[in-house]
Amino acid sequence: MNEMIHKMEQHVSVRKYKEESIPKDVVERMVQAAQHAASSHFVQAYSVIYVTDQDLKVKLAELSGNRHVKDCAAFFVCCADLKRLEIACEKHGTEIKHEGVEDFIVATVDASLFAQNLALAAESLGYGICYIGGIRNNPREVSELLHLPDKVYPVFGMTVGVPDEDHGVKPRLPVAAILHENGYDEKKYDELLNEYDETMSAYYKERSSNQKNVTWTESMSSFMSKEKRMHMKEFLSEKGFNKK
Known part of the structure; x- marks a missing residue:
């Protein structure tokens, strides 16, 4: 390349x-x-x-x-x-x-x-x-x-x-997980996410600093289950954005 x-x-x-x-x-x-x-x-x-x-x-x-x-x-x-x-x-x-x-x-x-x-x-x-x-x-x-x-x-x-x-460099999701041909395919995620969890678990344990014992899906489930910056909707409206 x-x-x-x-x-x-x-x-x-x-x-x-x-x-x-x-x-x-x-x-x-x-x-x-x-x-x-x-x-x-x-x-x-x-x-x-x-x-x-x-x-x-x-x-x-x-x-x-x-x-x-x-x-x-x-x-x-x-x-x-x-x-x-x-x-x-x-x-x-x-x-x-x-x-x-x-x-x-x-x-x-x-x-x-x-x-x-x-x-x-x-x-x-x-x-x-x-x-x-x-x-x-x-x-x-x-x-x-x-x-x-x-x-x-x-x-x-x-x-x-x-x-x-x-x-x-932090490993990214497999290309197959984000590249969909001719339509969205969620059926492939179980296998691909299991593979990625293994990859990221090894990465988190072996990296030079801030080691932790967690998988990617565990980390994301924790992150995505929390509300984030709920003030932004009101702020954007105050600024003249996104009112309609």
Whole structure:
């Protein structure tokens, strides 16, 4: 396989970084490359906040519950953004129709595609990254700190820096578990999930840190049986998203 595919298959979440900065021109080049992600109807409904102020990084680390936010070389908050489109509409005397679920989905997907391109750009340059979903733990406070207006919400953060840890790639589900040909087939899951449980059980026991005795389905059953960030529905409505 080619170098790009090899790089994609080597992805790991990096939470410990060396005290090395990333030149601003490199940051701008990574962002520029990330902008070439696909975008529905070319709306480009995303923005990214590049956080350089250390005090602000410390506050965001506390709000997200991720201490490595304050220690990384570069921290980004990727946002779904309909505000810029609203301004575009105003330039032509039209009113944006943004309150439906579809526009919320489009903006969220656009932000996610941009972010994954940003991750690939960073990793291609030898940096490590980690997505920070904890940004949604306290979205109102994050929005206030970053001056996010209505019609803009923080989807997740991303830490970037020179890795100061080296741990193995976590095994993914078998391709057969996620690749369905000509229609969805749930009958294959019993066998495939049993196989994957064996793989992940061995991985969790043998990895270099945070060893545990658990299977993937056990871990997921515990995680998925709990309510998560129930404040998000009200928050998104306050921001002007997903009202209809």
